[in-house]
Amino acid sequence: MPNNSINDSESIANYKKDALDQTFRDAVGTISKEGNRNYVIPQKPKGRLYNLRSYFSYFYLILFFTLPFIKVEGEPVFLFNVLERKFIFFSKIFWPQDFFIFAIGLLTFIVFVILFTVAFGRIFCGWACPQTIFMEMVFRKIEYFIDGDANQQKKLKAMPWNTEKIVKRVIKIFAFFSLSFLIANFFLGYIIGIDELWVHIQEGIFVEFGTFSALVIFTLVFFFVYYWFREQACIIVCPYGRLQGVLLDRNSILVAYDYVRGEPRGKLSDKTNDKGDCVNCYACVRVCPTGIDIRNGTQLECVNCTACIDACDEIMDHVNKPKGLIRYASENGIALKEQMTYTWRLKLYTLVLSLLLIFLGVLLVTRADVAARIMRTPGQTYQLLADDKISNLYNIKLVNKTRKNIHLDLKLENMKGEIKQVGVVDVPKESYFQTSFFITLKNEQLKARKTKVKVGIYENGKRMDVLTAIFLGPSI
16 A cells, blocks of 8 residues: 555545546547547557466367367267257257257356356456457467567558568468468357368368358458457447446456555656555556556456556556555455455345256256157048047157167057057157057047047157147047
């Protein structure tokens, strides 16, 4: 803490007085008053947190580029095949019949995001979001390597189109486009499978024109985002930033400036006693990838990337003052010196999340490997047979969700009778199957025109499911 005579309450009052002008919140910092793009060229960050983010991004990237090749029983661990309506999560196959499980899983994820945001703010954006990881930890580093740091990039931008500028722009465009193409291939591999993608590549553009069209579109989108659009994707497009306004409270942990300790700001050469620790060096502003001043408080554009923390800590080291002027903290933690409390909101969200996790776990454990549906054949009535017997024709639709072929048998469960299958019920792995069968009952068993019959579905003597159907007979 600085050695001055102003107490905490006076510092807060002075800060709030100075901060009454909030006009900067009326516009996005990356867009000028004329509506033009204010292109952000951040200084290359460095420091402990940036190194931690780099290590995490290396793990993330290795995972992203290797997961499509990891298979269980011949299938990828993750697959999001929208075209065939087939989804694989952690090696477990989900079909349209399992959509309610997917909906519960999505709801659980949303509640988890809400709980995480209420407690820790937008930390996901800075540390785990694919947009941030690829932009800051891959493309930005390539840009630093080719164009240099922020000052060199600004000079290059202002430079006339000479040989040096043209060469660097061509190299940068080629590097960005090539990497975008690589990412697009893997992105498509998560949708149709990496093996299927390789088959399409071998067959060529004229045979698989749709696949190549999608690949070109994905490549152009990624190139546009990472070469030009950049932080605008987080500020303008992503809806998660808007959620902060309704989810965050004064107890939420986020990247924050300690205005109690830092205000009033002053140059290092200023020897007045009432000066705070902030030396107004703008190091935190220069490294911000979204171009904001974190000292203005929590803002929509902040993605909690912690670059400002590292920059400020370095300055504090140089001026022999304690680190942490910018740090992970809550509003109450800064203003009132309170520790983070487990509020009623967190307790409520935790309870809802726990219940959803339990419910989702039960659905996953009890999910049947075979889904079946029985319907009477349309346009068919009952058939009168010899020996006072009556027959009905049914269709059965089956979905095999497993990775093995299944042979099934059908048996009546609630009354004596006969089931005659039109064909063998062999359901191929991971596919749909449909066949027909007859149910034959004696007339004396029917007590009404419509009788409920239960049909058991068996695999190797083990009952997989029991379905109910309506058996029609003559009027009683």
